[in-house]
Amino acid sequence: MTDTAAAAAVRTGTEVDGPTPDHLDGVDLEGWGLGSNNATGLTNNKLGMWLFLGSDCLLFGALISVYLLMRHRGTGLGPEDLFDIPFTSVSSFVLLMSSMSMVFAVSAIARGEDQRLRLWLLVTALLGAIFIAGQVYEFTAFYREGLGYTTNLFSSAFYSLTGFHGVHVSVGIIMLMSLLVLSLTGRLKQDRAETVEIVGLYWHFVDIVWVLIFTIVYLIP
């Protein structure tokens, strides 16, 4: 079929058998989720990530609720005896800034700037690692003060909530480093910008969960 015939068929809404019309050449239809399930006009990968994040709200909702119920039910050490608000504030600010660097990474790959993408991915991963290091330091300090995981109901609820968040951040760092390796080996180009955006969604979700934890657990003890 000639291009002219294909274009005419396309304009009239009739079926076209044969090669893809020229105007779709170079468009990665499968990469955009077309061809598998495009009823929503959205990509399956991104839709899947949003469904995961929506369900993850329930996990953190449960952990925060349990913490609220348990924080004053127990003897011995409690939040007022342990929390170092200035230190945790710095950690929170670091995680907030990592969200900034993540959006710059997404912008960089959308513009096809590979060097900037790598830089911002690395910065985001490093800021995430600093946050985790702060959490490890905090847990260690609390443990030395005598607050183990099973010391009282407060400690179990606190370590479960902040620990699960820390695991989420750690998984995010692994994702970021994987993207960095993919970029360095030339397997992450502009046409896969959505992959970086999806990892970014996860990273921002981890950040907004910490926004809740920082206020509910630390600032309103």
Add this chain to the structure above:
Amino acid sequence: MTVTHEGSADAGYEAATDGLHHEHHPSDKKYWQVGIALGVITLLEVSTYFIADPPYGHELAPLLIGGLLVMMVLKFIIIAAYFMHLKFDSRLFRNIFAGGLALAVGVFLVMLTIFEYWVDAYEEGAHDQGSTLVDG
């Protein structure tokens, strides 16, 4: 391959890819503005610690705790809207996330009510208690 299009080729292509590309995402300048706003809100949050720690028992307690909760929600919305692009992306994503969030908040508000959290919280505030309340 079989391809079916309605209307013109260009219109069909644009319809097929509308919402898949991200031309409406904010500029880097906008991201900086949002980041600075989030930083300022965080500073305000932390400043409440230096006014009253813990805020219970302080004469400004309702104002401080209310302010902290408002700032928390504000940060949440700003990050979701701008950094997660919910303001610019498909409404379906917004509905999925808001649905999960609403379900979580609803279920756990009921749970907190069943376990009489609000009664305990009121009593703690009224008695200005510390960390050693043992009431089952």
